[in-house]
Amino acid sequence: MDTFRDKLIPVTSILAGVVVLWYVFAVILNAPFQRDLDRRAGETSTFSELIGKTLSQPKPTLPAPHQVAVNFFENTFLRPITSNRSLVYNAWVTLSSTLLGFAFGTALGIIIAVGIVHVATLDRSLMPWIIASQTIPILAVAPMIIVVLGAIGISGLIPKAMISTYLSFFPVTVGMVKGLRSPEIMHLDLMHTYNASRAQTFWRLRVPASVPFLFTSMKVAVAASLVGAIVGELPTGAVAGIGAKLLAGAYYSQSIDIWSALVAGSVVAALLVMVVGIAGRLVDRAMGGRPA
């Protein structure tokens, strides 16, 4: 009941507001084209007729929410999931490279962080490059990665996953560097009084202390991974995936398709962040975390 009042009501009221605004803009943005059509057909519509027509165009400038909802529902639930028009199928294609890239990215991020925390030279030499790597626009790098890897015979899942990795290792590195350095001086002194080795201090103190930081950064990383996978599908002329659906929709002015692919992408992103969040909470509970 409390979560209902605290979370559901505020979230739904914002959603309702967005939907209302969306309808208003759908009418405003689609009206000029509709008037044009009416004039050519020699029709005169009343105001309410005009509104009805602007919300049911086949290729609207801005599709109405219900058009997107119907398209999303049809392409998600009514198509066999093997069909390449199915959003489930396309989402799965994108999801698989997202997950692979996320796994690589998390592993790479942790390895780099461990290096930075333990080797002073790496701290000074690597960190500026890591930050610089994220200032390069991914849209410019993505085609190069795909072309270069294609030239050496690697295509399909791996190149897309590489772009996900490129985007997702960064938050993990930053989070884990912070996490591995998070133990208090007192805890480090304590290990020192036991004459603990670096490895013992690492496994018994630094690693457990960094776990909350890991999950926080993994939430950011998994969303970045999805963006990476979608961006990776754009320049390759991929035949399937959410990125491919977006591109195809843009080619053929299927604005409703674009929007429903967008919705599918958001749903996948929300689910991924949620799964990481739940995993984080389970691990926290297993590590004796105080129930919130």
Added chain:
Amino acid sequence: MTGTSPAVVAASKLGLTFQTNDGPVQALSNVDLTIGKGEFVSFIGPSGCGKTTLLRVIADLEKPTSGTISVNGMTAEQAREKRAYGYVFQAAALFPWRTIERNVGLPLEIMGLSKAEQGERIKRTLELVNLSGFEKKYPWQLSGGMQQRASIARALAFDADLLLMDEPFGALDEIVRDHLNEQLLELWGRTNKTICFVTHSIPEAVYLSTRIVVMSPRPGRVSDIIESTLPRERPLDIRETPEFLAIAARVRDGLRAGHSYDD
């Protein structure tokens, strides 16, 4: 008491100067001190007098810049490597992701003791601090006083003869503090450990100690050493006796003398 028993801690002309951005700070200067086996020595003084620094030098958490220090007849570093002491910090400093028993077992794990030996020692030390039954609890499920007792158990777990305590009860309320003082004395009586105890409470220092080292700041130094004439058996109400009050008055005088120096 000092001359007869072998020295557990011996400091001679000990000095430590920290280099800070505002120039060098003399945290310790010319400290001469010998602590014998089985003594309970309190270090008392205003903040900045170097009492915690001295304890950290004994523990090899800080290196002196002049003079010498020996612990159990070795250098402080060798003593630390041999795990010659247990250290209790101002806060309990328990690992929040470990249960009480696994916190107490942490030093034993690091020393590489067998699981059976670990379990046996954990059980014994938790009994010693009256925490039996709380093995599976996490630190946040315990009160502040219980957490500090768990951290004392952790310092006792590996049977070091020397216990270094840095204002261990400073963050606790007076009632809990009285109770823990009583328990600590009882524990000291039973185990015959040597205890170095940093505090800024005069009654606490007088109640617990066989010797009170009064320190004063700028530069941190020993300004007086007071031998306690109280018996080893000390009920809490000993604090109302004239003998107790006389020692407390001497400590207070020592502190005042140290202060007037830089007023």
